[in-house]
Amino acid sequence: MDLEFTAEEEDFRQEVRTWIEENLPKDYDPDEYFSTPDVDKKVEIALAWQKRLYEGGWTGLNWPKEYGGRGATVIEQHIFNEELGRARAPMAAINFIGVAMVGPTLIHWGTEEQKKRYLPKILSSEEIWCQGFSEPGAGSDLAALSTQAVEEGDHYVINGQKTWTSMAHYSHFMYLLARTNKDVKKHKGLSAFAVDMKSPGITVRPLVQLTGDSDFNEVFFEDVRVPKEQMIGPRDQGWDVAITTLMYERAGMGAGMEFEHALNQLVSLAKKTTRGGISASRDPWVRQQIAQFIIEWNAVKLTDLRALSKQISGEPPGWEGSICKLGSSYMNLRMTAFAMELLGPYGQLTRDCPLSVDQGAWLKQALMARAFTIGGGTSEIQRSILATRALGLPRK
Amino acid sequence: MHFDFTEEQRLFRDASRKFLDAECPVTFVRRMMEEEKPFDAAFWKKLTELGWTGMLIPETYGGVEGTLTDMIVVAEEIGRAVMPGPFYATAVTGAEILSLAGNAGQKDHYLSRVAEGDHLMTLAVLESEAGLQSSRISAFAERGRGGFTLNGEKRFVPDAHTSDTIIVAARTCHGTIRDRGISLFLVDRAAEGMRIEQMPSVDMSRRICRVVMDNVIVDEDRLLGEIDGGWPIIDRAMELTHVPMCCELVGLAEKALEMVVEYLKVRVQFDRPIGTFQALQHRCADLMVGMELGKSLAYYACYASEKDLPDAPVALAMAQAYCSEMARHTMSEGIQLFGGIGFTWEHDLHLYQRRAISLSLNMGSTEEHRERVAEAFMGG
Numbered sequence: 001m002d003l004e005f006t007a008e009e010e011d012f013r014q015e016v017r018t019w020i021e022e023n024l025p026k027d028y029d030p031d032e033y034f035s036t037p038d039v040d041k042k043v044e045i046a047l048a049w050q051k052r053l054y055e056g057g058w059t060g061l062n063w064p065k066e067y068g069g070r071g072a073t074v075i076e077q078h079i080f081n082e083e084l085g086r087a088r089a090p091m092a093a094i095n096f097i098g099v100a101m102v103g104p105t106l107i108h109w110g111t112e113e114q115k116k117r118y119l120p121k122i123l124s125s126e127e128i129w130c131q132g133f134s135e136p137g138a139g140s141d142l143a144a145l146s147t148q149a150v151e152e153g154d155h156y157v158i159n160g161q162k163t164w165t166s167m168a169h170y171s172h173f174m175y176l177l178a179r180t181n182k183d184v185k186k187h188k189g190l191s192a193f194a195v196d197m198k199s200p201g202i203t204v205r206p207l208v209q210l211t212g213d214s215d216f217n218e219v220f221f222e223d224v225r226v227p228k229e230q231m232i233g234p235r236d237q238g239w240d241v242a243i244t245t246l247m248y249e250r251a252g253m254g255a256g257m258e259f260e261h262a263l264n265q266l267v268s269l270a271k272k273t274t275r276g277g278i279s280a281s282r283d284p285w286v287r288q289q290i291a292q293f294i295i296e297w298n299a300v301k302l303t304d305l306r307a308l309s310k311q312i313s314g315e316p317p318g319w320e321g322s323i324c325k326l327g328s329s330y331m332n333l334r335m336t337a338f339a340m341e342l343l344g345p346y347g348q349l350t351r352d353c354p355l356s357v358d359q360g361a362w363l364k365q366a367l368m369a370r371a372f373t374i375g376g377g378t379s380e381i382q383r384s385i386l387a388t389r390a391l392g393l394p395r396k
Numbered sequence: 397m398h399f400d401f402t403e404e405q406r407l408f409r410d411a412s413r414k415f416l417d418a419e420c421p422v423t424f425v426r427r428m429m430e431e432e433k434p435f436d437a438a439f440w441k442k443l444t445e446l447g448w449t450g451m452l453i454p455e456t457y458g459g460v461e462g463t464l465t466d467m468i469v470v471a472e473e474i475g476r477a478v479m480p481g482p483f484y485a486t487a488v489t490g491a492e493i494l495s496l497a498g499n500a501g502q503k504d505h506y507l508s509r510v511a512e513g514d515h516l517m518t519l520a521v522l523e524s525e526a527g528l529q530s531s532r533i534s535a536f537a538e539r540g541r542g543g544f545t546l547n548g549e550k551r552f553v554p555d556a557h558t559s560d561t562i563i564v565a566a567r568t569c570h571g572t573i574r575d576r577g578i579s580l581f582l583v584d585r586a587a588e589g590m591r592i593e594q595m596p597s598v599d600m601s602r603r604i605c606r607v608v609m610d611n612v613i614v615d616e617d618r619l620l621g622e623i624d625g626g627w628p629i630i631d632r633a634m635e636l637t638h639v640p641m642c643c644e645l646v647g648l649a650e651k652a653l654e655m656v657v658e659y660l661k662v663r664v665q666f667d668r669p670i671g672t673f674q675a676l677q678h679r680c681a682d683l684m685v686g687m688e689l690g691k692s693l694a695y696y697a698c699y700a701s702e703k704d705l706p707d708a709p710v711a712l713a714m715a716q717a718y719c720s721e722m723a724r725h726t727m728s729e730g731i732q733l734f735g736g737i738g739f740t741w742e743h744d745l746h747l748y749q750r751r752a753i754s755l756s757l758n759m760g761s762t763e764e765h766r767e768r769v770a771e772a773f774m775g776g
Contacts, residue, residue: 001465001699002398009397075397267774287770288763294773295693295714295766302399302692309399323688326681386684387677391657394672 003305005079012076016058016083023052030088034258035351035361037213043170046094050125059099059123067107067115068123074311085257094167098122098129102175104248109192109233109241118173118194130171132162132195132219133242140381142177143186143239147221149178149193156180156193156231158201158224164375168204168217171197175245181236190238194230201225211367256300256324259332262365263297266290266339269358273342280342289338296331300324319390322382329372329379336366399695401469409469415446416477422744428480429600429747435481435516435558444513449487452636454495457507464639464702468694471640475647478747480601482518482555484637486510490517492633493563497580497621506561506582518559520550520607521630528634528760530575530627535609537566537579544568544581544619546589546612552758556592556605559585564609568624575627580620587612599754601747635712638759639701642694642715645723645755649687652730652748656680659734676733683729686722693718710772717765720756727752 005013028045036042053059062077063069072080103122106115121127138145147160158178168174174195181189197204201224206214233241270281270290280286307320339362340347347363349356356363373379387393401409419442428434443449451467453459460466467488474483487510494506509515525532535548546566556562564581571577585592589612595604621629657680660671670676697715700708727749731738738745756762 001400001402001695001702003696003699005397270774281774284767287774288766290774291717291766291769294769295718296689298696298714299689299693299718302696303689305397305399306692306695309397312397313400319684320688323685326685327689380678383678383681384674386681387674391653391677391680391684393657393660393677393680394669396668396672 005075009075009079013079013083016080017087019056019058020083020087020089023056024049024087024089028090031359031361033090034088035359035364037211037351039214042090043094043167046090047125049090050095054124059095059125060103063103063107063119063123067103067119074308078308082257085260088258088261094170095122095125095128097131097167097175098125098127101131101245101248102129102173105175105192105241105245106232108244111229113229114194114232127172128167128170129173129175130165130168130197130219131245132165132174132176134164135161136163140378142242143190145177145179145190147176147178149180149191149226151180151228152225154228155225156228158193158195158221158226160221162219162221163207164216165204165219166216168197168219169206173197174219175232177238177242180238184236187239189236190242191235192232192238192241193226194232195224195226196230199224199226209371211364256304256328259297259328259335260301262332262335263290263293265358265361266293266335266342269339269342269362286342293331293335293338296327300327300331303327319386322377322385322390325372325376326379326382329369332365332372333369336362336369340366399699401465405465405469408466409473412446412470412473413476415442416473416479420477420479422478422747425478425480425601425747433558434601434603435555439481440516441513443483444511448483449513450491450511451487452491452495453507453511457503458511459491459507460511464636464698467640468643468698471643472647472650475644475649475751476651478601478648478744478751482516482558482602484640485518485554485559486516488637488640489519489633490561490563492636493519493580493620493629496632497626497629501617502582502620515561516555516559517561517563518553518555519563519565519630519633520553520556521565521634522552523548523550526552527764530578533565533567533578535564535566537564537568537581537614539568543613543615546581546583546609546614548609550607550609551595553605553607554758555603556585556607557594557603561585562590562607563620564607565626565630571624575631577624578626578630579623580626580629581614582618582620583609583612583614587614589613597754599750602751602754604754604758635701635709638712638716639694639698641755641759642690642697642712642719645719645752646687646691646694648748648752648755649683649690649723649726652726652745653680653683653687655745656683656730656733679729679733683726686726690715690719690722707772710769713765713768713772716756716759717762717769720759720762720765723752724749724756 033045060069061072061080065071099122103119106118133142135145135147149156149158174197176193176195177190178193179189180191201222203220205218207216207218208214267290270286271279273280275283303320304324310318343357343362346357349360350363351360388395447460448470450459451462455461491510494503506515523532523534537544537546546564548566562583562585564583565578566581567577568579569577589610591608593606595606597604660676661669663670693715697711700711730745734745737743
């Protein structure tokens with residue numbers, strides 16, 4: 001066992017850290033960024049940061065050099081994400097789908113023309129992408145999707161509806177999954193497309209989340225014409241294309257660094273909160289609870305390192321992704337509920353109330369906590385994956 | 397960065413598993429449970445030949461001079477096989493204390509015998525309050541001409557009844573400086589004034605004892621390490637002992653989960669294997685999550701301890717708290733998933749449950765482990 005980084009890797013970390021320190025705008029306030037309900041402002045900050053990363057040559061770190069990436073190793077990618085998380089830099093949410101999912105998918109499945117057309121503008125974040133997978137009738141059962149793409153001359157005509165589409169209202173393109181064949185098994189009749197969001201017939205309608213914010217949308221397609229050369233990968237093989245994409249969606253831990261920050265904040269909160277005349281941080285029950293969250297979070301981080309080690313030595317990935325997602329989302333759910341408990345009546349105050357503690361951030365995080373047990377594959381789907389694929393329990 | 401066993405360690409694990417499959421089937425475990433003393437000399441000799449008892453002993457004394465990581469490879473397998481009888485008390489605690497504190501003569505005498513499999517040892521430290529703090533020790537060693545006279549009572553001493561030598565932690569001075577005043581003595585089990593009684597307990601395949609010392613006289617040369625300076629030695633030796641114990645808990649949970657999954661695949665009710673029911677699948681998935689998270693904490697505790705990193709004590713506290721609850725929960729859930737058959741004496745799962753209970757409680761309470769974590773992150 002060896003958990004140390006090599007001298008070169010430490011140098012790389014230092015380089016990243018210095019660069020972030022020098023380039024993160026001086027007036028950037030991470031607390032404000034992560035708690036503001038003003039999505040426009042958030043997107044503006046994130047886009048500016050993406051541009052800076054691009055100018056510094058830091059986007060598409062793991063993309064091959066020939067496509068404008070750095071061809072970075074798995075471990076460099078890990079260090080880079082860790083440093084971004086440590087600095088609480090603006091999350092790449094705005095361009096995440098492009099850089100982390102669409103790019104690698106196009107590199108794997110795209111035609112030369114498609115690569116030339118799309119990859120450079122993904123890296124520069126001139127073109128923002130959204131992902132059109134989920135539908136009202138196809139959530140966990142993604143392959144049941146019913147949005148249709150019907151061939152008509154040199155176009156496909158799209159009709160249907162997508163939902164939970166993050167950032168659609170800021171996107172130039174959608175990476176769409178639609179049904180091109182109804183006469184085969186549901187996994188076998190899907191195709192992937194790059195759809196220009198300005199195409200006539202597309203309506204984007206923001207959905208308001210239970211937090212009151214609007215990060216995602218419903219997208220309606222009415223006779224939307226997409227040129228045939230916009231298909232990604234072969235016809236009816238969209239499922240395989242989508243699987244490639246989901247394999248690259250291993251960014252959970254980047255988001256997870258926010259959980260670590262919240263844990264540190266929780267310790268501060270306990271210290272400044274008084275219970276029965278003494279600091280809550282000296283209350284044995286409070287100490288036990290917080291220690292348990294810290295233990296679980298460390299277990300998740302260490303499990304992620306075991307996954308990283310496997311990746312480095314070229315072993316097939318294990319089930320660590322599902323394990324880390326279940327472990328961290330469950331911890332976060334209880335941790336934020338506990339913070340409410342610690343705050344008592346103050347826990348209900350929103351950021352608009354001048355008497356709220358930490359600008360109402362705990363309330364928001366407690367409400368947001370459910371996003372992590374639903375999005376990116378519900379906890380139930382993760383458990384089914386573990387039970388049937390990792391443990392080998394029979395499906396039928 | 398390689399947070400995993402080496403290829404060599406994996407081969408060693410496979411060999412260890414094969415050995416225990418052949419030599420330590422559950423019938424052997426059950427036979428040992430029935431014995432007055434669950435110790436089989438022939439089996440111990442085989443462990444010695446594999447290098448298990450001399451794992452942490454330097455080559456100079458006939459040991460293997462392996463690492464703590466090699467030891468946890470074995471510990472996981474010991475858990476999977478619920479291996480009965482003494483092991484850690486001699487191969488880890490005893491070997492470490494002598495390596496750390498023994499003089500040349502003591503090392504030569506004891507370590508080479510342990511490595512050869514001819515000598516069993518244990519550490520007697522806990523007393524009536526059963527807390528692993530120096531302030532809880534009241535057994536006293538009075539210095540006289542040419543030696544010491546020991547009086548007091550020790551509890552929860554692992555394998556004392558089968559040990560040749562009992563390392564006794566006793567107070568030699570009522571000092572006020574923290575952790576000073578405790579000394580270690582190498583006491584023959586059969587010395588006059590030593591009374592050893594088993595404390596009947598949940599895990600019959602591994603016993604604990606009460607050791608009463610009534611004017612036990614030990615020679616000056618049986619003092620182990622510096623007078624009054626024994627506590628840091630105990631601290632380090634217990635840290636090194638508890639790391640493999642956490643890994644044994646992981647091994648127990650891993651094997652229990654495998655047993656449950658195999659059963660759910662073949663047990664048919666309502667005309668289908670019950671493993672097809674999502675209610676049961678998801679419970680198994682949760683057990684897997686707990687086991688893997690516990691494994692990560694236990695492996696890191698080993699790494700930190702082996703490298704003597706500053707966060708080693710906290711890393712161990714995390715592993716102890718998590719693995720203890722995880723293993724006990726896995727057994728409880730496992731029994732539920734087996735249903736009626738899981739509740740019988742005949743079924744093997746309760747052997748794993750018993751081991752999980754005793755192993756975790758012998759390390760202390762999860763509450764105190766969590767408090768150590770809280771102290772590290774939140775201050776006192």
